[in-house]
Amino acid sequence: GRAVVVSRAATMQRSIGVENYVTEVPLTLTRPDLDTPDTMRFRFEKMIREAQNSICAAIEEIDGTKFRQDAWTRKEGGGGITRVIQDGNVWEKAGVNVSVVYGSMPPEAYRAASGNPELMQRIKDAGGSSRVPFFAAGISSVMHPKNPHAPTMHFNYRYFETEEWNGIPGQWWFGGGTDITPNWIVEEDMKHFHGSYKKVCDRHDPAFYPKFKKWCDEYFMISHRGETRGLGGIFFDDLNDRDPSTILAFSTDCVNSVVDAYCPLVTRHKDDAYTEEEKHWQQVRRGRYVEFNLVYDRGTTFGLKTGGRIESILMSMPLTSRWEYDLQPAPGSKEADFIDACKVPRNWV
């Protein structure tokens, strides 16, 4: 199944380092000397670790299964905490991952990480190959339920800093988002999920929801199919246009709204009856999820190519997935309606 043009394998740089597994997670994965409690680096890590605890507690309550935890630190500093439920009662795979990374990266990685066209140009103009000191902390999660009528959900909130480099002052920005991937359209579910995040956004800036909803639809595009991965939510990046504490408050509100926005949909559908055909369709949609994550998702591809912990990055993969040749949903079917909403994103609230 290859096109006719095939060339040499890419040579990859694995730059982040080797993990040391720890049974006792340090109180902070940041640098005690540099990242004092007043810094955003410290405050952001505290926020995401508390969110990991509260979200995992809510999921354990519904699933009736405890998360397995793997925690590690790196000699160069930083570390991570991965929590996974595999083959649970409700979820086939649910993972919540926190990581704190600092070190230095090549200018190309800086450009890719920033995503900001103006900054990207300045980095290019600055030239040179000296590495850029950076700090990054984030929480990310994917949850794939067993029941095909219960949707998959993903969220990721992150904070990024660089130090002064080649005459470019140090930068900081926030990014994140929460998005939903059901297998069919259930209007009231989408109204609840999108409505929840519209409320969160509106509490901080009425311009946020329309802007971040559109950004989400654009980001989660499986370009080769001209279809979104799912039915969206919110997505933002390079957010640094107001006081950092104000954006931290918004990010905190977003991540703390995951449970209320998502879990009612799972509780509502986890015991729905389903047919073998519906299970097949879910598996095919899981395949599309894999396509997006491995081909387009910047977090996944950046992580794989720079030496992130593979098992934490690929925790986002579904437990099982399926690729059927040239599967075309019947016109007028609920599957065709779903694909239509992936081709032309709809407004749910």
Add this chain to the structure above:
Amino acid sequence: GRAVVVSRAATMQRSIGVENYVTEVPLTLTRPDLDTPDTMRFRFEKMIREAQNSICAAIEEIDGTKFRQDAWTRKEGGGGITRVIQDGNVWEKAGVNVSVVYGSMPPEAYRAASGNPELMQRIKDAGGSSRVPFFAAGISSVMHPKNPHAPTMHFNYRYFETEEWNGIPGQWWFGGGTDITPNWIVEEDMKHFHGSYKKVCDRHDPAFYPKFKKWCDEYFMISHRGETRGLGGIFFDDLNDRDPSTILAFSTDCVNSVVDAYCPLVTRHKDDAYTEEEKHWQQVRRGRYVEFNLVYDRGTTFGLKTGGRIESILMSMPLTSRWEYDLQPAPGSKEADFIDACKVPRNWV
């Protein structure tokens, strides 16, 4: 499961065009005016279409199922013939695809397609953004059997031409390879498969097998895991160091050896007894296959990003696959031995 750095979605160019499905496949997909029977373009297409027929006939005989055929042409010229067996008796998915593509591509695509460092530098130095006229024809195939003891096999043989561009004379080269992906090591199977291709290579040049065996191990590397996709075979690219007819003869010998090198392994194992654990392991290995194809394979990523026919490109995907969190084979197990051979490629003949 994302790393902390996530940025904007890539914007993709879809440049090849839209397919028109045809029930009668034209005798040639090349340009009757330009690609006369004496040209390598015509001769290569003839060779791969005959190979598609003979290989599919052999597979149908073993599987007891007929291939479904989808054929298409493009307004801009060229076209393809995709043949697929899905959920057959022996194979869960077997596809054999022929395509002929011509048109023009951006200089970046030329560089990526050539893979030849010297030529890549000349293209870079030539500068300019004018598009490069090219012709490409290829046959590609992936076959995933149902029985976990029967190996997956992939082959791809292709011929590429460019016209004079920006002072760089027109180029031509051949590429290709056949490789095997079992789920465990069966020494006599590997001796048969690699031995078959060593014999083919030795008939043409005794330097070929060692060189192309090593190239195969390097190309099919899942870099983020430091493991090959499978147990190798042969792989070559940019082959233009001798008379084109001589290389055509070698390519023809390679593609015509697929059935004898591969099918005996399937016939031997298609009815082997297997446990549920063995089926699970097969599914996990299928997941690794997906990782390689979607993250690294140049043919797949080039095809997806330039508007190739999605269903033909992703015909290489297994019907089903599985990702388990942090699966570690038991030390001393046959699974651990297999992974070891993926980490440090072995010689089989």
